[in-house]
Amino acid sequence: MQGDRLVLDRLSLSIADGQHTAILGPNGSGKSTLVKVIARQLYPLAQRDGSGTVRIFGRDRWNVAELRSLLGIVSPAVQLDYTSDTPVEVFDAVVSGFFAARGVSFHHQVTDDMRSRAAEALSQAGAADLIGRDMASLSTGEARRVLIARALVHQPRALLLDEPCAGLDMASRRRFLESLRELARAGTTLLLVTHHVEEILPEIDHVVLLRNGQVFRQGSKADTLTDDALSDTFGMPVQATRHGDYYAAALD
Incomplete structure (x- = not known):
């Protein structure tokens, strides 16, 4: 309802x-x-x-953060959150998937393994060449590929x-x-x-x-x-x- x-x-x-x-x-x-x-x-x-x-x-009770590490979500609504307001750089947007956050903040401890998996996911999604750009500067298709990479960092x-x-x-x-x-x-x-x-x-x-x-x-x-x-x-x-x-x- x-x-x-x-x-x-x-x-x-x-x-x-x-x-x-x-x-x-x-x-x-x-x-x-x-x-x-x-x-x-x-x-x-x-x-x-x-x-x-x-x-x-197989489960009906989930911690939402745990579920989203197994189920990556890509949608125009998610993209809108990354292409408006405060700028978010592409690599940071992907790394932020580990923290269920919009970007990387000072209190997030980003490990070498996280960076490696983020780079691998960007390559897998065909978006490695977009590193260094702000999400808001990307075309719709480019931003969608970055969100695929963000979803893939957890190997869902x-x-x-x-x-x-x-x-x-x-x-x-x-x-x-x-x-x-x-x-x-x-x-x-x-x-x-x-x-x-x-x-x-x-x-x-x-x-x-x-x-x-x-x-x-x-x-x-x-x-x-x-x-x-x-x-x-x-x-x-x-x-x-x-x-x-x-x-x-x-x-x-």
Whole structure:
């Protein structure tokens, strides 16, 4: 519930460790709320029948700082926090991931191991050349890669990507998606939240369709990215097509 509005309604969803998953749905379907529930920014109402329980990595009780060392989060909202107000240098932004802080302060004790892992994460995310620049000076795509690096410093078991391509042009989006493919192939579980079929990576083969706060359908791309399923999800006639390793969708 948010106020008196039911946002997620009897939602039941299970994602296996290592199962790259896309959560797809129109605006208002509950995607952003689901992200906040997974990230422990919101808590569902507990019911007498035991529903309302959220288990992440097999546990329903977490210290939030511990959880976020295992679950990296990348979103436009996180980026906004780093590109406004007080300037934050790129390397400091990544190192600050160890402290769940916005930047590095005098009371943070940064070790050589932290610096080494930050440099490795920046290289892994294709952002090592951005060291020395302020986050606010970066393009949207550049800043998004730095946030990927920040999420990777803990070597998380999974990355939660909430509309990660928002604000990217076509070329930047493709480059960013290719960097995510490399992470998926290297063993990082991806949970991609989007309303664009075109952003579902070839490595992702589990798709969850959300509609009106409920799981409308879930399964393989072949079973979910169909004309009928997408039309019912978005409430308008949709035609799905496949282009090489990617799918696309357009209003019919």
